[in-house]
Amino acid sequence: MRFNFELSEPNGETRGSLTPKSDVQWVPLQNHPVFSSETVCDGGKARTPRNLLAWDRASRLYFWDPNKQCLHRISIRLGDPDPASVLAACPSKVLQANVLPDFEVNEISINRNGSALFLTGSGGLCVMYLYGRSCEDNTILCRTVSIGSEIYACGSDAIRALRVAWHPYSDTHLGILSSDSVFRLFDLSTNLVQPEQEYYLQPVALGRSRNAASIYPVDFSFGGDHLWDRFSVFVLFTDGSIYILCPIVPFGSVYKWESMLEIYSDAQAFGLKSTNSIAVINSRLAISWLEATFPDLVAGQAAEGEDVPTLKAHPYALFDASLSLQGPLYKVCCGEEDAKLAIRGKECEGRAVSLLYNLVSKDSLLVTAWSGGQLQIDALADEIQPVWALGSPTRLRVDPHDHILGLAMICDSISDESRVVKLDESLDHTVWLGHPPPLLRLAIVDLALPRKRESGSLISMLVDPIMPERIFSVHDGGWIL
Numbered sequence: 001m002r003f004n005f006e007l008s009e010p011n012g013e014t015r016g017s018l019t020p021k022s023d024v025q026w027v028p029l030q031n032h033p034v035f036s037s038e039t040v041c042d043g044g045k046a047r048t049p050r051n052l053l054a055w056d057r058a059s060r061l062y063f064w065d066p067n068k069q070c071l072h073r074i075s076i077r078l079g080d081p082d083p084a085s086v087l088a089a090c091p092s093k094v095l096q097a098n099v100l101p102d103f104e105v106n107e108i109s110i111n112r113n114g115s116a117l118f119l120t121g122s123g124g125l126c127v128m129y130l131y132g133r134s135c136e137d138n139t140i141l142c143r144t145v146s147i148g149s150e151i152y153a154c155g156s157d158a159i160r161a162l163r164v165a166w167h168p169y170s171d172t173h174l175g176i177l178s179s180d181s182v183f184r185l186f187d188l189s190t191n192l193v194q195p196e197q198e199y200y201l202q203p204v205a206l207g208r209s210r211n212a213a214s215i216y217p218v219d220f221s222f223g224g225d226h227l228w229d230r231f232s233v234f235v236l237f238t239d240g241s242i243y244i245l246c247p248i249v250p251f252g253s254v255y256k257w258e259s260m261l262e263i264y265s266d267a268q269a270f271g272l273k274s275t276n277s278i279a280v281i282n283s284r285l286a287i288s289w290l291e292a293t294f295p296d297l298v299a300g301q302a303a304e305g306e307d308v309p310t311l312k313a314h315p316y317a318l319f320d321a322s323l324s325l326q327g328p329l330y331k332v333c334c335g336e337e338d339a340k341l342a343i344r345g346k347e348c349e350g351r352a353v354s355l356l357y358n359l360v361s362k363d364s365l366l367v368t369a370w371s372g373g374q375l376q377i378d379a380l381a382d383e384i385q386p387v388w389a390l391g392s393p394t395r396l397r398v399d400p401h402d403h404i405l406g407l408a409m410i411c412d413s414i415s416d417e418s419r420v421v422k423l424d425e426s427l428d429h430t431v432w433l434g435h436p437p438p439l440l441r442l443a444i445v446d447l448a449l450p451r452k453r454e455s456g457s458l459i460s461m462l463v464d465p466i467m468p469e470r471i472f473s474v475h476d477g478g479w480i481l
Contacts, residue, residue, distance in 0.1 A: 026077070026087040034063055034072045034092055049458050049474045050106045056114040057465055061088070062130075064108050064119065070139070071095040071108075071117070071128065096135070097144035101126050107164070107460075113171045116188070118147075120164045125152060125176070127188060145192055147174060148184070163219045169230065173250040177220045183233060185250060190405075194397075198408040199245055201235060201325055215239045218352060221366075224359030227263055228384045230255065235325075236355035240348070240368060240376070243327035244436060245411060247286075247386045249293060251315045251404075260297050260311050264290050271432040279432035285318065286386050286432075292316040315404035317396060321388035322409035326436040332381050347444060348374040349456070356461040360468055366439065367471060371456025373449035375473065382437035389414060449475060 029035075052064040061074040072092040079085030103123030110117045110130075118127045125147045132142035152161050160179040167173040172189040173196070184195035201217055219236045223229030231247035264287070271283020291298055294311045349372025356367040364380040389412060397406035414434075449457045457475050464470040 024075075025090045027090050028079075029061075029074075029076060029086040029088040032074065032088045032090060032092070034065065034074070049460050049476045051460065051462070051474050052105065052108055054108050054110040054117060055465070056110055058114070060114070062108065062110060062117060063092075064105050066105065069097075069100050071097070071142075073130075094139040095128070095130065095132070095142050096139045097126075097128050098132075098141050099126075099144045101144075109164070109166060111166045111171045112168070115171065118164060118166070118174065120161060122160065125161050125164060127174075145188075147186055147188070147192055148176065148195065150193055151184075151195075152176075152178065162217070165220070165222060167250050167253065168222050168224070169253040169255060170250045173253065175220065175222065175233070177217055177235070179216075181217055183217075183220060183235065183245065185248070187251060194406060196251055196406050197248065198406075199233075199248070199323065200408070200410045201243070202410060202412045203237065203241070203243060203325060203328070215241075219355040221355050221357040223357055223384070224364070225259070226359055226362060226364060227266075228386060229357075229359070229364055230259070231386070232384050234355060234357055234366060236352055236368060237328075238351045240352040240370070241328035242355065242366060242368070242439070243325045243413065244329070244384060245323050245325060246384055247289060247293075248323070249313045251313060253313045254310045255294075255313070257297070257309055257311050260290065260294055264297060267432070274432060276433060278434065282385065282387065282432045282434055285321070285388050289316070289318065289386065315407075317394045317404065317407045317409075318388060319396075320393055321390045322392040322394055323411050324387040324389045324434070325411040325413040326384075326387055326434075327413060329436050329439050331378075332438045332440045348372055348376055351456070353456075353458055354460050356463065356471065358463050358468060358471065365442070367461060369459035369461055369473065371458070373447045373457050373459075373475075375445040375447065375459075375461075375471075377442045377445065378439040379442055380437045381440040383431075384437055385432055385434070387414075387434045387436075447473065447475070 052066065054062040056062070059075055059077065061076055063072040063074065065072060071094070073095055074092045075089040077087050079087050101119055101124060103121040105119045106121040108117055108119050114130065116127050116129050118125065126144050127147055128142050128144045130142060132140045135141050152159055161176050162179055163177040165175050167175055167185070172187055174186045174188065176184045176186065178184065181201045183199045183201065185197040186192070187196040190196070215238050217235050217237050221234045223232035223234065228246055231249055233245040233248050235243045235245065237243070267283045267286045267290070271279055271286065274280055274283070293313050293316045295314060296311050348370040350370050352368050353371050354369040358365045358367060366378045366380070368376040370376065392410060392412070395408040396404055399405055459473055459475045461471055461473045464472060
């Protein structure tokens with residue numbers, strides 16, 4: 001079985017290419033010339049783990065060449081007669097940025113529809129649009145733009161982008177967690193300079209004793225296609241604590257009507273009918289948010305027999321409330337020894353360096369990578385529900401017609417410090433009380449990395465798009481499956 005979906009032009013050439021199909025050779029992917037040691041090697045200078053490959057989930061791989069400062073587009077297909085092998089077209093198509101990045105690229109990632117790809121490193125962030133005009137040297141010149149240039153400026157005192165990710169429900173929205181402890185959401189279709197949404201993270205109340213210089217956010221992950229997870233952002237701090245922001249939705253993003261109806265009905269059935277006044281208040285806020293963000297939800301529900309396959313998110317924010325920073329998520333432990341380890345925080349070595357959300361069936365998993373070389377795998381033991389802090393107004397940016405263009409919130413944590421709950425303790429399972437879901441420890445995996453550096457290893461992770469149960473980890477020494 002083969003998959004090769006490139007579009008052909010009448011002259012026999014592939015769209016965006018000056019190479020006739022007759023000149024294309026198919027070689028095993030691992031033997032492709034762009035992956036030669038001369039191309040990939042950087043002399044051992046890189047300290048940060050790099051991921052310079054991206055797949056469009058169809059028939060193309062993209063590889064950033066750090067030496068030639070260009071992007072290779074490689075068509076791939078399954079081997080014949082061996083379908084377990086992958087063949088790659090040679091030569092590759094070369095895409096050149098019209099403005100070369102002035103920083104060392106450590107990571108690239110492509111959006112859902114394959115139209116744009118971001119390049120990021122310690123010194124900057126830019127987006128390269130994967131279409132353009134052909135040049136005389138058989139390359140394709142692509143428009144490349146900087147994102148948030150007024151915020152993430154270069155310099156020793158600059159705000160650094162710690163983590164960048166495409167939003168899973170939008171082709172134009174980028175989420176960025178930066179060194180100033182702010183999570184920002186940019187809409188590339190409307191504004192490349194100003195963020196559409198800003199969330200200032202305040203993990204502890206003022207006056208509490210905590211070393212802000214040593215404990216700060218380092219990574220985030222968007223949630224998956226499950227209940228309120230799809231509107232959640234998980235934020236990891238260096239001490240391993242995990243917080244949740246919910247709900248966050250990009251303006252104009254699209255969701256399945258059945259999924260929205262499920263959480264809408266759940267809030268009405270279990271929240272409004274609760275005997276607890278706090279649960280009623282929280283569920284009412286959630287219902288108001290859903291009805292204002294997805295006004296077609298109520299209209300579609302009222303229209304009998306009318307097919308409403310998707311719903312588009314409208315710009316909306318509660319004027320007198322801001323999102324709560326839910327957490328830190330506490331742990332459910334099985335015994336006394338596990339509880340002691342959780343309290344002392346000695347389960348893993350070093351500091352937390354990266355976070356990955358993974359949805360396997362209907363189980364929401366959080367994987368935390370530590371600089372000591374361990375992966376900590378937890379499952380959410382309960383469902384996520386949105387939580388707002390009343391009396392904390394949202395700041396809005398509007399146009400002359402009072403349409404919302406952007407918003408900003410200060411998100412405080414309202415939970416106590418991390419606590420441990422034993423499985424044999426009686427838990428209050430009443431929903432919509434604003435309690436963050438607990439974490440159930442599944443495993444701790446030691447990657448057995450060499451420990452030559454005092455600062456430990458820097459590890460990033462990604463989910464196999466074909467087999468979600470499988471996780472890849474990238475560290476400064478290579479890849480681990």
